Amino acid sequence: MAAFPEALRGSGLSEPEHQGELCTVLRLLGAADLSIARLIEGHINAIALVCRYGTKAQQASLASDVGDGALAAVWGADDAAGLKIVTDGSRAELVGRKILASGAGFVTRPIVTAKAGEDQLMCLLRLAPDHPVDLSGWTAQGMRSTATGAVDLTGIPIGSDEIVGSAGDFMRQPWFSGGAWRFCAAHLGATERLVELFRDHLISRGRAEDPYQLQRVAGCVAAARTARFWVEEAARRFGGGHCNPDATVAFANMTRMVTERSALDVMETVQRGAGLLAFNRPDPIERICRDLSTYLRQPVPDLAMSNAARAWLNSSAPAGEF
Numbered sequence: 335m336a337a338f339p340e341a342l343r344g345s346g347l348s349e350p351e352h353q354g355e356l357c358t359v360l361r362l363l364g365a366a367d368l369s370i371a372r373l374i375e376g377h378i379n380a381i382a383l384v385c386r387y388g389t390k391a392q393q394a395s396l397a398s399d400v401g402d403g404a405l406a407a408v409w410g411a412d413d414a415a416g417l418k419i420v421t422d423g424s425r426a427e428l429v430g431r432k433i434l435a436s437g438a439g440f441v442t443r444p445i446v447t448a449k450a451g452e453d454q455l456m457c458l459l460r461l462a463p464d465h466p467v468d469l470s471g472w473t474a475q476g477m478r479s480t481a482t483g484a485v486d487l488t489g490i491p492i493g494s495d496e497i498v499g500s501a502g503d504f505m506r507q508p509w510f511s512g513g514a515w516r517f518c519a520a521h522l523g524a525t526e527r528l529v530e531l532f533r534d535h536l537i538s539r540g541r542a543e544d545p546y547q548l549q550r551v552a553g554c555v556a557a558a559r560t561a562r563f564w565v566e567e568a569a570r571r572f573g574g575g576h577c578n579p580d581a582t583v584a585f586a587n588m589t590r591m592v593t594e595r596s597a598l599d600v601m602e603t604v605q606r607g608a609g610l611l612a613f614n615r616p617d618p619i620e621r622i623c624r625d626l627s628t629y630l631r632q633p634v635p636d637l638a639m640s641n642a643a644r645a646w647l648n649s650s651a652p653a654g655e656f
């Protein structure tokens with residue numbers, strides 16, 4: 335409920351002025367368990383979208399269900415056919431499925447994106463708890479506990495109560511790309527936890543004074559702290575701390591690059607510094623590396639990076655003030 339505004343019995347966690355607190359929450363969740371962080375991030379994103387674009391009735395209905403324990407999510411990924419809204423006379427219904435849908439089988443209030451002709455619309459659904467899902471394709475190395483799978487939605491009626499906002503709202507900027515800071519915060523939390531586990535490992539083995547290990551520790555702390563500066567600033571800008579929406583998007587895109595690099599560097603360094611132990615279950619270093627490697631794979635990273643580079647090239651901002 336925390337993501338709803340106070341008027342809907344929440345504490346405003348998805349509102350612009352609380353993005354700093356949300357950053358801390360997602361970081362701490364990422365440190366504890368990346369699968370939980372992924373599910374909560376999707377839940378909060380769905381609430382934020384309904385609060386930003388939905389009607390009062392949609393907001394109240396979602397708040398009521400979440401208050402009763404329902405989990406929300408944003409299911410945007412499509413297979414080749416895509417999810418469509420097909421209209422026959424006065425009746426409209428969904429045809430198709432969503433793939434890579436986290437919380438499949440648990441989420442009952444997803445927002446799904448669907449095509450109506452050339453338009454992309456958001457639909458807020460209410461699924462039965464036993465709505466069929468297919469998790470058979472989810473064989474990824476990590477993030478198994480997210481129950482990410484395919485959900486066939488064919489036949490679900492769509493009316494004005496289900497449609498959230500207007501065509502194009504889902505990818506409206508700076509909210510769409512700028513919001514990438516949230517998954518970066520979860521990745522960062524896991525990265526920070528890895529560095530702390532590395533410290534525990536070195537101290538408990540009496541290996542902390544070795545100069546090569548000290549060099550690894552320094553590199554890890556610097557990498558994690560660098561990512562933290564970027565993610566917290568991206569959250570601040572997303573919350574309105576920066577007046578230029580294009581710059582907010584570019585900064586979030588750059589933050590993705592920095593956070594990914596930090597996580598990859600820390601994983602490699604900790605694996606080399608802790609040795610085989612880092613690959614043995616149930617050591618938490620092994621679990622975090624497995625989940626983090628998987629969850630780091632986010633949409634179109636090359637485009638995010640190159641768009642950020644173009645944005646800076648097309649500006650006259652000094653590099654230090656980008």
Ligand SMILES: Cc1cc2nc3c(=O)[nH]c(=O)nc-3n(C[C@H](O)[C@H](O)[C@H](O)COP(=O)(O)OP(=O)(O)OC[C@H]3O[C@@H](n4cnc5c(N)ncnc54)[C@H](O)[C@@H]3O)c2cc1C
Nearest residue numbers: 408409410411434435436477628629631632633634635636
């Ligand atoms: C644990 C987990 C849970 C998820 N849950 C959800 C969910 O609930 N809802 C949801 O909607 N999605 C979800 N996703 C999907 C996620 O949002 C991304 O869509 C997915 O992870 C991206 O996968 P990818 O690496 O194949 O991306 P891609 O975008 O395919 O990137 C792979 C590589 O191809 C490059 N590339 C991309 N496009 C092109 C192109 N046109 N030409 C050349 N190169 C290209 C990229 O830069 C990158 O190098 C989840 C993913 C994970 C891992």
